[in-house]
Amino acid sequence: MTDDELVEQVTGAARPEPVADELRYLPAWHDLDAAGRDRAFARARVSRRLEAALDPDGLSTTARAVLARISGTLRR
Amino acid sequence: MRADLDIHLAAIVGGDAAAFARWLAGAEPVVRATLASFAAAVDVEVILQESLVRTWQVAPRFERDGEPNGLLRLAIRIARNLAISEVRRTKALPVELRDDADALGDDVAPPDPLLRRAIADCHGKLPARPRSALDARLAAVARDDADHASALGMSLNTFLQNVTRARALLADCLKRAGIAVEELV
Numbered sequence: 650m651t652d653d654e655l656v657e658q659v660t661g662a663a664r665p666e667p668v669a670d671e672l673r674y675l676p677a678w679h680d681l682d683a684a685g686r687d688r689a690f691a692r693a694r695v696s697r698r699l700e701a702a703l704d705p706d707g708l709s710t711t712a713r714a715v716l717a718r719i720s721g722t723l724r725r
Numbered sequence: 726m727r728a729d730l731d732i733h734l735a736a737i738v739g740g741d742a743a744a745f746a747r748w749l750a751g752a753e754p755v756v757r758a759t760l761a762s763f764a765a766a767v768d769v770e771v772i773l774q775e776s777l778v779r780t781w782q783v784a785p786r787f788e789r790d791g792e793p794n795g796l797l798r799l800a801i802r803i804a805r806n807l808a809i810s811e812v813r814r815t816k817a818l819p820v821e822l823r824d825d826a827d828a829l830g831d832d833v834a835p836p837d838p839l840l841r842r843a844i845a846d847c848h849g850k851l852p853a854r855p856r857s858a859l860d861a862r863l864a865a866v867a868r869d870d871a872d873h874a875s876a877l878g879m880s881l882n883t884f885l886q887n888v889t890r891a892r893a894l895l896a897d898c899l900k901r902a903g904i905a906v907e908e909l910v
Contacts (some may be wrong), residue, residue: 650882657885660835661862662769664867672775672811674768681841684764690764692892694757695906699895700863702844711770712868716746716779717736 655680659689660696662710672685729793736750737784737796742819745781752797753777763808776804847898851891854879858887867903 650658658677665673681689697709706715736744751804756776760769780800789795812820851859861873861884868876874884896906 650735650885653889654806654882654885657784657889659768659871661741661870661888662770663772664774665860667775669910672768672771674771678768686765689771690761691780693770694754695832695896696892697754697757699892699906700889701750701754702841703863704847706746708746709753710862711777712746712749712753713866715749715753715774718774718778719742719781 650677650680652681655690656685656692659686660692662693662697663716664714696703727882729795731789731793731795732788732857734736734774734784734787734796739780740785746871748796749777752800755797756800756804760804763812766820767808767815769808769810770813772804776800776807779803805868830896843899843902843904844895847895850898851894855887855891855894858884859891862888 655677659675659681664675667673678686680688697711700709701707701712704713727753730748733744733748737748753773757769758772763769763772764826777800780796780803783799783803785794787796787799792798811817823884848859849855857877858873858879861868861877862870865873870884871881872882876883899906
């Protein structure tokens with residue numbers, strides 16, 4: 650996989666859910682160097698704005714992922 | 726900051742997920758922006774999503790201090806503390822922290838209707854394959870890219886290239902309409 654493809658994967662909002670409070674990173678994130686991680690962050694900021702503008706409720710894929718998680722969890 | 730997202734607070738405390746969604750629409754980009762200095766050290770998307778889930782969980786115990794956007798400021802603190810904890814846990818290189826106040830100046834209002842229409846128009850002009858790849862991500866965020874690629878009959882590499890191409894085409898189209906995507910953030 651090329652660096653740009655790895656950056657694109659990390660740009661997406663899909664992430665494995667934590668297991669027993671341990672956070673799990675996207676494997677592709679580990680394959681990027683610092684510059685690639687910064688590129689993915691910058692690309693994600695733009696992408697989420699575009700996604701929110703395309704969504705009828707103004708929600709990005711990050712917001713949708715969070716809402717999916719809270720629908721299946723109890724408040725502590 | 727132009728809007729006070731705490732207008733949703735009472736409903737959020739009462740367990741209203743739809744109110745939390747409205748709060749998220751304004752809060753997410755601001756919290757993300759405060760994590761910029763951690764981008765090379767931690768997977769910011771993981772930190773951000775976990776912080777927003779924790780904000781929902783602790784919201785019933787949140788006490789206002791009289792200043793606007795109290796829940797947003799709490800979310801920022803949760804996110805930064807979690808990022809710092811992850812830097813320590815993973816022994817990542819230390820990061821140079823930026824002041825929260827920079828991002829708190831960001832606009833928490835949704836995009837205006839004209840901008841939304843311009844983006845929708847450009848989205849409608851995308852070629853079929855880039856558009857289908859982008860739409861797959863928008864439609865089912867819980868699925869990973871390999872699943873999206875498989876459902877569309879693409880290899881993972883091709884799927885990722887199509888998403889990148891879709892975003893670039895959107896940016897070009899918006900530029901022709903006088904909108905620079907870099908200025909959206």
